[in-house]
Amino acid sequence: MRGSMNTLVNIMTKTARNPDRRVRRVSRRGDTRQDLLSGALKLLDEDKSLDSLSLRELTRHVGIVPTAFYRHFPGMDELGLALVEESFRVMRKIFADVRNDTGSTDRIIAGVVKSLVTHARKNRLHFRFVASERYGGNPGVREAIRNGMRLLQGELALELARFPYLKEWTANDLQMLAALLVNSMTMIAEEILEQRGLDKYAERELMEVAEKQLRLIVLGIPHWRSGATG
Amino acid sequence: MRGSMNTLVNIMTKTARNPDRRVRRVSRRGDTRQDLLSGALKLLDEDKSLDSLSLRELTRHVGIVPTAFYRHFPGMDELGLALVEESFRVMRKIFADVRNDTGSTDRIIAGVVKSLVTHARKNRLHFRFVASERYGGNPGVREAIRNGMRLLQGELALELARFPYLKEWTANDLQMLAALLVNSMTMIAEEILEQRGLDKYAERELMEVAEKQLRLIVLGIPHWRSGATG
């Protein structure tokens, strides 16, 4: 019932409008949503936090008009949640390399740290976003990040269960270990990404400290429980 | 506009009697500067980050007119730095209890965790501020926090040097250990403070995980280096 009427209106307005002030619209084929996400990440990397990033600034940076934002997200909060999801989708790949790594404990640890650094540098913006919003302003985003971390931790716990020394550990203790490792690795990543200028020497030093820390933690594993009451 | 004689007398008496003495003046309506700092902490605890907290909102909350803010700080950035300083002045007291603690390793660890939780709860706002701004928006604040953490870490390293097993550790390794412990404790504190509703059971559980993690780290200490090359 509205078909013919719409047609009529369309034709009328089309013919009525003056064509000399035509605005050429660039075809965006649906990648604007991704542009918004990426643009936000980039802006957040500079010196802003999520709730100080304005909708207008973001759309300005992306190259669309403010109101067009609402075609893709109900508001900035939802953009934040989408960013969290995207970030963790990226981060879950960190442990993929670890799975296939074999050899001495030290080799594995070195591999983990290297993989961590590589992934962190490759997905710098996502890592930085999670780091800065983890305890930052937006409560919803905070909780989403907390959930994501719990997920990572659970996956690592599953991986850990395959190691000889950890075979007989309780699920609780495995989670505890995984949490400790995830936290440490998080700190390492944040530390490394904080350095804007990529001083290779300083980075190598940070990595060595990281390896030492992980090694120290692992050193305690064989003596867990048995020496815990000393 | 006044007579040059008065100015001359002023200068003469000042230079003659107390050129360097700082005069303390009591503000008219209480310590507004402190009110600004405390008010900012309180507002930041809710759901904001430093750079999304507006000068007007803060002054509104404190009960002064916006422009009066500039009587106390050149801008919000400087307020942020003052907050960092105040926060770390408070946090430095955490390890004070630890110093006097003696007994088994487990006792000490339990004491540390309890002290940490107690201090964190007591100075909730300061801890939350540091947590959320550590990797947050403002670069200056971020760097100030980084420095503060390094300071804490150094102090802990000094304390650690007194323990038997650590006597012969290198300074570097002690710093590494201190960093690992400070990071872990930071995570613990943030985890606990994140819980708004003070569920005593959940808190106890978090504390036990924390104790386990610290114990695991400590377990590795006697085997450091000796088992590191495996």
Add this chain to the structure above:
DNA sequence: ATTTTATGTCAACACATGTACACTAAATAA
């Protein structure tokens, strides 16, 4: 070919923000 949907534009709004300027009153120094 025609209609629909997705995605963009423009104009307007009511309001918040940082800060400059001029002024005032209280506390302190002289």
Add this chain to the structure above:
DNA sequence: TTATTTAGTGTACATGTGTTGACATAAAAT
């Protein structure tokens, strides 16, 4: 006492903000 410094108030303004509503058009569906 008087003068000066400190810390507050009120006005004003240019600029930035989120969001509504009406309209436009490219691409996809019919």
